[in-house]
Amino acid sequence: MPPDLSAMSELTGLHLWQNSFSGTIPEVMSKLTKLHVFDVSHNSISGTIPNSLSSLVNLSYFNLNDNLLSGTIPTDLGLLTRLDQWFHLEENSLTGTIPETICKIPAVATGRDWGCDLSSNKFSCPLPSCGSDCDAACS
Numbered sequence: 001m002p003p004d005l006s007a008m009s010e011l012t013g014l015h016l017w018q019n020s021f022s023g024t025i026p027e028v029m030s031k032l033t034k035l036h037v038f039d040v041s042h043n044s045i046s047g048t049i050p051n052s053l054s055s056l057v058n059l060s061y062f063n064l065n066d067n068l069l070s071g072t073i074p075t076d077l078g079l080l081t082r083l084d085q086w087f088h089l090e091e092n093s094l095t096g097t098i099p100e101t102i103c104k105i106p107a108v109a110t111g112r113d114w115g116c117d118l119s120s121n122k123f124s125c126p127l128p129s130c131g132s133d134c135d136a137a138c139s
Helices: 003-007 027-031 051-055 075-079 100-104
Strands: 013-015 037-039 044-047 061-063 068-071 086-088 093-096
Touching (some): 003 027
Parallel strands (some): 013 037, 037 061, 061 086, 068 093
């Protein structure tokens, strides 16, 4: 993903799905604080989910599905209290336990079938209280 996108401080929507992007999510993306939509799904993005993305407090739509992401879900993503439409991290290689804090995200808390999806990852048990609402599985 091009790090110079962070210079677009007024950007409200980032739709970069299915673009064959590779590499990691640059930390500087956290400077795009006016973003409502962050969708980089269906690419080949690797590395971890930066904890700094929790500063994107205006997000209502967050989609990282179908990439090559690894590591854990940052606990601070639970601070995204306006994230009420879409929280999708499925089809990656995320590991560890799913933090209970994500249950505070409105897209997760509503229990809608399509609001949250964490399926097809490699999470450890136990699942948080909202895990089944997100199709999460553990071993």
